[in-house]
Amino acid sequence: MDKLISKLVLSLLLGSIAIGATAEERPRPAEESWMLFCEGCHRPDGEGPGAVMLQRRFGDERMAIKGNTTLAPEYIKQVVRNGFLEMAPLRPTDITDAELDLLIEFLRTK
Numbered sequence: 001m002d003k004l005i006s007k008l009v010l011s012l013l014l015g016s017i018a019i020g021a022t023a024e025e026r027p028r029p030a031e032e033s034w035m036l037f038c039e040g041c042h043r044p045d046g047e048g049p050g051a052v053m054l055q056r057r058f059g060d061e062r063m064a065i066k067g068n069t070t071l072a073p074e075y076i077k078q079v080v081r082n083g084f085l086e087m088a089p090l091r092p093t094d095i096t097d098a099e100l101d102l103l104i105e106f107l108r109t110k
């Protein structure tokens, strides 16, 4: 029985080491967060539900969130954390506050 338990503990340990070895870089670089969480809906070419809805609601100049320096960082944070109409919120387990700050900086570049 003891042997079984120690085998179990060992395999759990090895398992977590294996996971640790393949874990991605954290904080996740902004470009990766962008590709992982935003780009699919906010395609710069105007494709995706985010770009389509924003264009419909506010017009061409608010279609893109990437490179749009008129969006205040605090506003973007609010939208990401609380959601906005048809956009669902992201939790800190998806994207940490530090990663979100990096992402917002990245969004302000063209």
Ligand code: HEC
Pocket: 037, 038, 039, 040, 041, 042, 049, 050, 051, 053, 054, 057, 058, 062, 065, 071, 075, 076, 079, 080, 084, 085, 086, 087, 088, 090
């Ligand atoms: C599942 C699709 C989807 C994803 C993923 C998504 N969004 Fe959105 N987003 C939308 C939609 C749709 C809207 C417009 C809301 C509406 O009009 O219903 C929106 C609106 C916004 C706005 C408001 C822009 C403005 O001009 O007021 C911001 C900022 C924004 N999203 C940022 C992000 C960021 C940053 C990410 C990634 C972390 C992201 N979104 C991921 C769908 C998405």
